[in-house]
Amino acid sequence: MEPRIPGDARLPGEARLQRMAEPEGTIAAETRTLVVGPYPARRGAEAARPGAGRPPEARLDEAVGLAAAIDLDVVDHLMLPVQAIRPSTYLGKGRVEEIAGRIAAESVRLVVMDCALSPVQQRNLEKAWGVKVIDRTGLILEIFGRRASTREGALQVEHAHLAYQRSRLVRSWTHLERQRGGFGFLGGPGETQIEADRRLIQERMTRIERELETVTRTRGLHRQSRRRVPYPVVALVGYTNAGKSTLFNRLTAAEVRAEDLLFATLDPTARAIKLPHGETAILSDTVGFISDLPTMLIAAFRATLEDVIEADFLLHVRDMAHEDTQAQGQDVQAVLAELGIAPETDRIIEVWNKADLLDAPERERLLNLSRQAGAKPVLISALTGEGTDRLLARIEARIAESRASFALVLEPTEGAGLHWLYENAEVLDRREDAGGQLHLVVRIAPEKEPRLLNRFGTARRLRTGGDAIRR
Structure with missing residues (x-):
């Protein structure tokens, strides 16, 4: 027929x-x-x-x-x-x-x-x-x-x-x-x-590939621009519907779509957040992962997922109220491994979300686990805001561990030097003495340290990055 x-x-x-x-x-x-x-x-x-x-x-x-x-x-x-x-x-x-x-x-x-x-x-x-x-x-x-x-x-x-x-x-x-x-x-x-x-x-695929090459180049330029700004990039990753967008909205006061729905977020969004001592970081919301995620999708979203690959730190958000949370965590680690990110890397901070859905004994058990040395996950509720202050402090401490801090003194006439510091480093503390001299504590990315030391020969490295924020 x-x-x-x-x-x-x-x-x-x-x-x-x-x-x-x-x-x-x-x-x-x-x-x-x-x-x-x-x-x-x-x-x-x-x-x-x-x-x-x-x-x-x-x-x-x-x-x-x-x-x-x-x-x-x-x-x-x-x-x-x-x-x-x-x-x-x-x-x-x-x-x-x-x-x-x-x-x-x-x-x-x-x-x-x-x-x-x-x-x-x-x-x-x-x-x-x-x-x-x-x-x-x-x-x-x-x-x-x-x-x-x-x-x-x-x-x-x-x-x-x-x-x-x-x-x-x-x-x-x-x-x-x-x-x-x-x-x-x-x-x-x-x-x-x-x-x-x-x-x-x-x-059609060939035309799309050409357009995506342009997208990839544009994203690369955006990442280069972010690198020139002394703000660390923190990317949210996790299983779909783990609460990443709710946490993103909580920390940034944004209005990204956040629903009790699988794959509510697909397109990445980035916003600036303030850490406890006034430092700024860039927080990026990304697409959720899922078990047996099609390989062709991982390949197609490579340009988007490069924001995850290039991030300074990753927040692995887990739904601790889900009966399958352990397997979901393993699935996320498997996708990260495909992107070349080892699960045991220091770049990952595990975030145990949805504490508001846990009963009292389970919440206490997870709190005790989160305090154990070596584990260091953070138990939060993105919906109610519980624990988000601890999470921000953990992010700030992790950034401090990875970046050196310096103390230096500038004369009142060194306006250009002060401008350079604000453009290329994080100014953690600034005090002016009776003589008009500026006493500064700054934190800077490792790749910019040589330029700082070359420009400010009297800069004194502090013992640890954490010293700079305990003032």
Whole structure:
């Protein structure tokens, strides 16, 4: 039978690509969805993978939360133990038939499989069930497509989506369903020629890559500008919905979107914060991490994540009220390792968030743990502000440990030298004596120390960076 050619297939190439990127909030809200968690038993080396010990119930709850993040109408969810993955359908024949019955009974239009499906597996399940099927990668890409609000974010998401879709262009009319909406996962049927689509997708990806090169250069220039300012950069990292944006708003008085929603924040934001003794730091809010984050997304967001890589310090925010907090922490460490950041580095300060949701015994237990030598996490509630003063003090102390402080005296006529200090160092203390001389304590980044010592030969290094702030 000749396949039906929808209106989308008759559109010019660029118009069809734009049609694939239309908003689809209405479609999602009307899409009756079944979430399936097909979780294989983990054995041997696989069981040692970060996050592998996560209970299947928690994994399924997270998958349902991901579906809810784009307003899908989740009418049912199902957890299936998988003994062996089938190359053709991922699930065994009996399971496929069981789910087909549930799809018919619930009038389901979309099945979300919380796993990574091959193009063949996805196509065969769609044939067997007669509905659209997306896997975990496709769902996360759809969420990112909804959340991207800046030009940079939209480009990065679109590039990742096109790379994913290109791998799905297999020789089957039934699979070539053009979807209306976000990035083409949830809407109605259609088709177009495989080779034409591959060419269009590759051309679009090439153009996006060129635009992202410009974005990368611009971000690099911004980072260079920040380096010229003597303010350390502190980046928030953590599992999605750990409370990073709430903490960011608490510390900066900003109004970044902060909701009890997975991936509420996608585009990075930076603001200045004041530390207890008046010093300034730059705080950066970033996208949340998640288990099994698609590699293509990590690659696409490399320009954004470079802000994490280049930061002086990282605040690893953890949701301590979540039953799966340990596994979530391991997943974040795994992504940081992919970015070349070792979990044991001194750059990371662990922040135990959501203390307001803990009962009294658990809160006391975590407080005692946080006081133990060597661990040094900070227990806070970003929502109520509890513990944020301790967190700011910890940030300031960590900065003091990494930067040298100097005491120096300037004559009243050395205005140019005073200006240089304010431009290139942090002036921690300033006093004027009866003769008009200025007595200063400054803290400076290691790369600028030689310039300071060359310009101010009488500068005296203080014993530790911490001495300068205990005045």
